[in-house]
Amino acid sequence: MKNKTESPKYTITVWQLLGTFLVLMTTWLLWSGLYKPLLISLGVFSCSLSLWLAQRTGFFRHALPIRSLLRLPALWWWLLIEVIKSSIEVARIILSPSLPIQPELVEFTTTEKTNSGKVILGNSITLSPGTVTIDVDEDRLLVHCLTSNTANELRSREVERRIEKLEIE
Amino acid sequence: MYIVLSLAILMTMVLAIARALRGPTIYDRVLAVNLFGTKTALLLAVIAFLIDRPDFLDLALAYALINLVGILAVLQFIQMNPSKANEASDHD
Amino acid sequence: MINTVMDVLSWILLCSGGVFVLIGGIGALRLPNFYTRLHAASLTETMATILIFVGMILQAGFSLEALKLAVIMLFLLLTAPTASYALANAALQSGMRPKAESAKVESPNAQTGNSES
Numbered sequence: 386m387k388n389k390t391e392s393p394k395y396t397i398t399v400w401q402l403l404g405t406f407l408v409l410m411t412t413w414l415l416w417s418g419l420y421k422p423l424l425i426s427l428g429v430f431s432c433s434l435s436l437w438l439a440q441r442t443g444f445f446r447h448a449l450p451i452r453s454l455l456r457l458p459a460l461w462w463w464l465l466i467e468v469i470k471s472s473i474e475v476a477r478i479i480l481s482p483s484l485p486i487q488p489e490l491v492e493f494t495t496t497e498k499t500n501s502g503k504v505i506l507g508n509s510i511t512l513s514p515g516t517v518t519i520d521v522d523e524d525r526l527l528v529h530c531l532t533s534n535t536a537n538e539l540r541s542r543e544v545e546r547r548i549e550k551l552e553i554e
Numbered sequence: 555m556y557i558v559l560s561l562a563i564l565m566t567m568v569l570a571i572a573r574a575l576r577g578p579t580i581y582d583r584v585l586a587v588n589l590f591g592t593k594t595a596l597l598l599a600v601i602a603f604l605i606d607r608p609d610f611l612d613l614a615l616a617y618a619l620i621n622l623v624g625i626l627a628v629l630q631f632i633q634m635n636p637s638k639a640n641e642a643s644d645h646d
Numbered sequence: 647m648i649n650t651v652m653d654v655l656s657w658i659l660l661c662s663g664g665v666f667v668l669i670g671g672i673g674a675l676r677l678p679n680f681y682t683r684l685h686a687a688s689l690t691e692t693m694a695t696i697l698i699f700v701g702m703i704l705q706a707g708f709s710l711e712a713l714k715l716a717v718i719m720l721f722l723l724l725t726a727p728t729a730s731y732a733l734a735n736a737a738l739q740s741g742m743r744p745k746a747e748s749a750k751v752e753s754p755n756a757q758t759g760n761s762e763s
Contacts, residue, residue: 415713416612465696472693475685476666479673486682490744511727514689517681518727519734519744529734529744531685555657559698562664566671566690573674573683581737582680588729589674589687592722593667596698599718602711603702611714618718622725629736 397445405439406432447501453551460509460547468513471538475514475531489536491528495545499552506548510539556604563597584628591621656704663697670694680737681744684730691726695719 413428414420439445478485497503503526507518510528515535520527530536567590574586595618602610666689673686699719706712738744 412717415710468692468696472666472689475673475689476669479669479676479686479689484676484678486677488682488745507731508724508727511688511730512692512723514685514692517684517688517734518731519681519738521731527738529681529684531682555660559660559664562668566667569671569675579680579737579742581733581740581742582683585680585683585687585733586674588733589671589690592691592695592726595718595722596667596695599702599715600698603705608711608714611711611718615714615718615721618722618725622729625729626732629732633736633739 397440401445401448402436406436409435447499447504449501449551456551460505460551463547464509464512467544471513471515471535474534478531486531487533489530489533491530491536491539493526493528493540493542494524495526497524497545497548502548502552505551506545509544509548556600560597560600560604563593563600567593567597580632584625584632587628588621588625591617591624595621652704656701659697659701659704663694663701666690666694666697679745680742681734684734688726688730691730692723695722695726 409432410428413432414425417424417428495503495506497506503521503524507521507526510516510518510526515531516539517529518526519529528536528539530539570586570589570593574583574590577583595614598610598614598617602608602614670686670690670693673689674683677683677686696719699715699722703712703715703719706715
């Protein structure tokens with residue numbers, strides 16, 4: 386409710402509603418596998434209910450523009466390679482008998498302006514093993530790193546640059 | 555071959571239970587329960603292939619959904635009742 | 647020919663997925679404190695999930711099962727960081743300070759004096 390006073394005006398376009406409804410309905414049809422009138426009308430009902438609930442919780446206020454969504458796979462591909470690299474490192478640390486960990490906290494201010502950008506940034510950092518976002522406050526992020534090596538990698542700010550690319554025209 | 559994989563996941567679930575029993579803080583226990591929950595979803599998906607019944611995939615999705623909601627609810631509860639959370643972790 | 651290659655590849659993925667699941671479980675038991683255990687948990691939640699699900703998608707081929715597997719994998723990967731963040735943040739708010747080298751402040755206008763081990 387607090388957020389409502391901060392940004393009172395936002396408009397939901399018909400395309401957003403229609404697109405979300407189509408995604409929900411496709412999921413319903415794929416999972417049910419039975420195409421009888423009763424079941425399909427139940428599906429239409431529950432999809433509309435979900436849309437209404439999503440609208441109430443402010444789902445569409447943070448919606449990403451479609452061109453950002455289309456660029457997500459490129460980010461995912463890069464993240465996949467990062468995840469593979471860092472998980473091999475973390476696995477080696479866990480298996481080595483001496484446990485060579487040097488936990489380090491890194492705090493930095495991000496240049497991300499939008500809430501969804503911050504969420505994507507924080508989640509991308511958490512997703513790769515070895516770094517966990519433990520606090521987000523306005524534009525400050527606090528990240529816990531397992532070794533100083535992963536902390537240094539984080540300082541290069543590569544993730545942030547990749548995510549900023551999502552929002553460029 | 556799927557049997558070996560499901561045994562590996564079961565082994566990890568046992569390790570997660572060991573961590574949940576050992577604690578020492580309440581958050582370690584919640585972490586272990588979260589680990590257990592995601593492994594349940596993974597195990598159900600593997601079992602679907604092991605016994606060749608694709609219906610189990612739907613169960614895996616349901617477990618993944620319930621796990622997320624459950625963990626968030628438990629954390630909310632702990633934050634609302636800090637005294638009870640401390641009691642639980644002192645119990646060790 | 648292509649089928650055998652796919653088969654072998656998927657088994658390699660599934661086996662290494664099993665290994666990563668086990669390593670994550672061992673890590674959750676071995677690592678010394680809560681914040682480091684988070685890293686072990688995220689190892690099984692991301693890497694092992696990706697390996698096992700991609701392996702099974704290759705086994706399923708082009709079918710409805712493969713699509714369902716992909717959706718479940720995407721859901722797990724999108725929610726795992728959210729759950730870890732909620733957990734870590736709850737622990738931090740309760741006053742549990744991570745044992746770590748003091749915070750390095752990256753930008754001059756950031757607030758200093760956070761978290762001394």
